[in-house]
Amino acid sequence: MTLNHLLSALAIALTFIAFIPYIRAILAGATRPHLFSWVIWGSTTFVAFLAQLSDHGGAGAWPIGVSGILTLIVAGLAFGKRGDRSITGSDWGFFVAAMSALPLWYLTRDPLWAVVVLTTVDLLGFGPTLRKGYRHPFEESPLFFAMFGVRNLLAVAALEHYSLTTALFPAALGLACFLGMGMIVWRRSRMAPSTQRGIPKNRQEGGF
Numbered sequence: 001m002t003l004n005h006l007l008s009a010l011a012i013a014l015t016f017i018a019f020i021p022y023i024r025a026i027l028a029g030a031t032r033p034h035l036f037s038w039v040i041w042g043s044t045t046f047v048a049f050l051a052q053l054s055d056h057g058g059a060g061a062w063p064i065g066v067s068g069i070l071t072l073i074v075a076g077l078a079f080g081k082r083g084d085r086s087i088t089g090s091d092w093g094f095f096v097a098a099m100s101a102l103p104l105w106y107l108t109r110d111p112l113w114a115v116v117v118l119t120t121v122d123l124l125g126f127g128p129t130l131r132k133g134y135r136h137p138f139e140e141s142p143l144f145f146a147m148f149g150v151r152n153l154l155a156v157a158a159l160e161h162y163s164l165t166t167a168l169f170p171a172a173l174g175l176a177c178f179l180g181m182g183m184i185v186w187r188r189s190r191m192a193p194s195t196q197r198g199i200p201k202n203r204q205e206g207g208f
Contacts, residue, residue, distance in 0.1 A: 004059045007158035011063035011151050018147040019070045025141065026077050032139045034132050035078040040125030042072035048118045048169040051111045058160030063151060064170060093127075112165045119172045126176055130183060137187035145181035149174045 025031035046068030052061035133140040152174030159166050 002059075004158045004160050007154050008059035008062050011154035011158060012066050014147055014151045014154065015063055015067050015070065018144055018151065019074070022141065022144050023074065023077065026074070031141055031144075033074055033078045034128045035075065037125045037127075037129040038071060038075035038078050041122060042068060042075045044118045044122040044125065045071050048115060048122070051114045051118065052166050052169070055111050055163060055165040056161040057166040058158075060155050060157075060159030060166065060170075063155045063158070067151075112163070115165050115168050119169050122169070122173060123176055126180060130180060133180065133184050134187055137184045137191065140180075140184050142181040142184045142188075145177045145184065149177035149181065152177065
């Protein structure tokens with residue numbers, strides 16, 4: 001097994017380690033993922049995986065493909081009564097912008113521009129979750145975002161061919177995950193103890 005394959009295997013393992021408790025937390029009602037964010041992420045992640053394969057990303061693309069499948073599963077759970085389906089005007093703005101940009105990947109013959117579009121769309125997907133995480137930081141898990149930040153770093157390290165096409169998507173999403181984690185931790189620290197007392201223990205921990 002080469003170093004690339006080992007790093008890819010670690011990234012895939014970390015993907016499952018992050019997702020399994022997160023899915024359990026959703027089923028327990030401790031974490032409420034935002035529907036729009038996860039639909040966007042599931043769509044873009046899987047298409048980005050295909051674009052990486054087309055540019056010979058090799059083993060480094062595999063964790064992105066696995067993540068795409070699991071993300072779509074979370075989107076399904078978010079749709080089925082257990083996720084956060086409260087939609088604001090700004091959420092609709094992020095969703096419409098993301099979904100309208102998604103077909104552009106098909107129109108670009110250069111995989112690089114497809115990945116640029118997909119990365120932009122995926123980052124737009126953070127909008128509803130960041131808004132929700134800012135207002136309700138105990139309904140999101142900072143640990144989940146931290147683990148995915150590390151997973152994306154491993155995916156970049158596992159790439160067999162480095163280019164903007166193969167590295168942009170996981171690198172940008174890794175940075176976004178770390179920023180999301182930091183925002184949730186900061187907002188939790190800013191909330192008054194009286195506010196936290198009204199939140200069930202499992203909800204305060206974000207399911208982790």
